[in-house]
Amino acid sequence: MPTLDDFRSKEFLDQITILNEISGSKDPEALAGLVDLLKNPVGDTSIDYMVVNALNAVLSSNEAKVVEGLTDSHDGFRILCIRVAGEYAFKSAAAPLVDIAESETDPDRLMEVLTSLARIGDPSAMTVFRAQLAHEDPFIKSSCIEALGKLGDTESISSFKDLVIESEAPGRYEVCDITTWKAIEALASFANDDTIAFLVEKLHHKNPTVRRIITDALITIGSPCIPLLFEAFETGDKDNKILSANVLGFVGDRSGADGLVAAFDKGLAEDPNVRYAVYEALGRIGTMKGIICLVDGLHEEDELILMAVIGGLEKHVNPGMIASLTSQVAKADDQAERLAKAVIASRATRIFDALYESEGAGDMLVDALSGSKDPEIVEDFRSILTEIGGDRAQADIARLPQLSAGTRKALAADDSRSMCAMHRAILTDLGFEPSIGGNGEEAYDFVERGEDFDIIITDMNMPVMDGMELVSKVRNTPGYEDIPIIMVTTESEASQQDMAEKAGVTAFVTKPFKPDTLKAKIQELIG
Incomplete structure (x- = not known):
């Protein structure tokens, strides 16, 4: 077995060999020597780093020593034991870590303790996590939200709801902070009628990034959301109808298509934007009733709506x-x-x-x-x-x-297949070579690859990366500070355009629109 005797006097390569062997063998007899090397480092950065790795490996097989080390007087060894306790989910470390968390005032050390408690996942830590929901550090707060969600702490549901509600307050809704994001994910993890109803109620949140997170959460939950989405479609305003139809389409459940057809028959899709969203959703799901509804839609005269109908039928x-x-x-x-x-x-x-x-x-x-x-x-x-x-x-x-190919280049982003096709047709008619992304992330990939564009067109509400986030990233990319950006959206609230303008949007086109409307806007901006 490797020995740490006279370790400090050995050659550099010999020291590396010894530490590597200890890491592989996890030899408990090396523990005391490694602790001494941690507390009294040799002074070589690479060797000191390998000492920590070797000590981590040995401690991984010695739960009792880790728990003992949680109260060690040496700060470095104590932090290492806290991390190892979490990394290997040592259950016996939960109680002492709870005691430490209740008295810890340093935010960095508190975060270390909470992270380990979250990894251990012991219900005894729920009281500590709840107590920190009011912490001023957003990362500590979000870590506790995530932990309580994973632990299924129903007592925290009302607190999570409050965080989402507060995020719509004046002066706050323009930014999606990490605590709002984690609160939504925690609520989604319960997936009961109460939390689903709340998420559906907040589907048209004032912040587009929050809308995207809620949409993704509801799609992940799936079919249990369908009855509440129908209720939102039937009783909500235009924006809620559109977003509910979008989620139903992505969930892809047959009952979702049947419900949308029934709502269509009741006259609840008279608004062209709503009708467009319903056709897109029916195309994604592909039931017999949905296809019949799409065939009936062949009488539509609006070019964009007709493309949604054809796009849906193409799949079936x-x-x-x-x-x-x-x-x-x-x-x-x-x-x-x-x-x-x-x-x-x-x-x-x-x-x-x-x-x-x-x-x-x-x-x-x-x-x-x-x-x-x-x-x-x-x-x-x-x-x-x-x-x-x-x-x-x-x-x-x-x-x-x-x-x-066109002599000028344009970038367009939209999660709708028919909308992307419309953008492509408009741009090629104007002599552009179009690049198309199915969401903001796909569109921004073109920018990251160093492509140059004369104009950018984006939707506001998209999965993965929404239009607001795309605009912000583009504006912070050297060379794109002044590129014209047109946002195409169904959003009717003035607050949404205000946010987009602050993010860097140059102009807006509201759906539904005639191709000539967007063409005129493009020509107005760049000729």
Whole structure:
């Protein structure tokens, strides 16, 4: 076995070898010597660091010594024992750690103790965690919130709710702090009717980042949220209807689709933004009732809503739907033209392939494709026509334009597939080469890779990273301080635009909008 005798007089490489062997063997006989080396370091940074690692390894197999060390007079050894107790979840350390936490006044040491207690997960620590919910340090407070959530402390639920309610107070709602975030996660961990109802009630929180966290939490909870989301959809305002439909779509439960169809039939989706959200949700879920509702939506005239309908149907192609769509596109009237453009802009290749069998419908689709200015879309459908083959397909391929990428670059972020398709169509029409992100994080990846953009378009409410966070990160990126940013949103409250302007948004476009509206705004900002 390795020995620490005369360790200080040994060569550097020998010292490393000895400490590595002790770390591997966890030899308890080395404990006293390691403690001495910790308390009286040799003075070489790398050796002193390896002493700590070796001591950690030995202590991991000696719970009694760790508990004893929690009250050691040496600050470094005491902190190490606190950390080891948490790292290896030593249950017998819970009681003495609780005693330490109740009298500790130094925030850093208190955080060490609370972190270890949280890792141990003993219910005896709940009183300590509750007591620290009023601590002025947000990291200590959030650590206690997280621990109480994991311990299932129902007595703290009201405190968690208060934290979320207080976060909407004037002067506070513009920032999502870590305690609000942790309070939402803790409430979600209970997943009972009371906490779910509260989260649904706060779904349209004043802060978009909080909205995203609540949305993610409800999606994670899943089907137990559905009855309360229906209630919010039926009784809430436009914003609550939109957000409830979005969550129902991402949960993906069949009962969610059936409920949305029923609400649609009751006339609760008259607002175009709400209707758009319902179609998107039905497309994600894909039940028979939902598909029938989407087929009924083929009469919609608004371009964006129609793209949501086509995008939803593209995922669930079936003979009945194709027959209905074929008959409508083959009419070659104004609505047929709108449908053909929606199929092309949505990159609905499965629908295109099926409709092309009808010569009349195929002609309408190729006419729409010939008018596209998006080289990627044209190439996608050129490939489909090549696979179909035959004289007719070859003649249609010859009609397609040869396009090159735009000379200017634009970035767009939206979690809606149809909205991304709309942005792409608008930007390519204006001669831009578009980069598209399905959320703020995906969009910001383009920025981090060093791409340059002439303009940025973003939604406000998105999963993973919302539009507000994206705008803030972009504005703090060198070279992007003055790039025009347009925020496209359904939000109707003036406070939301005020927040966005402070974050760095240049202009707004409110959904639903005509493509020409966004085009005009882009041209106004950069020509």
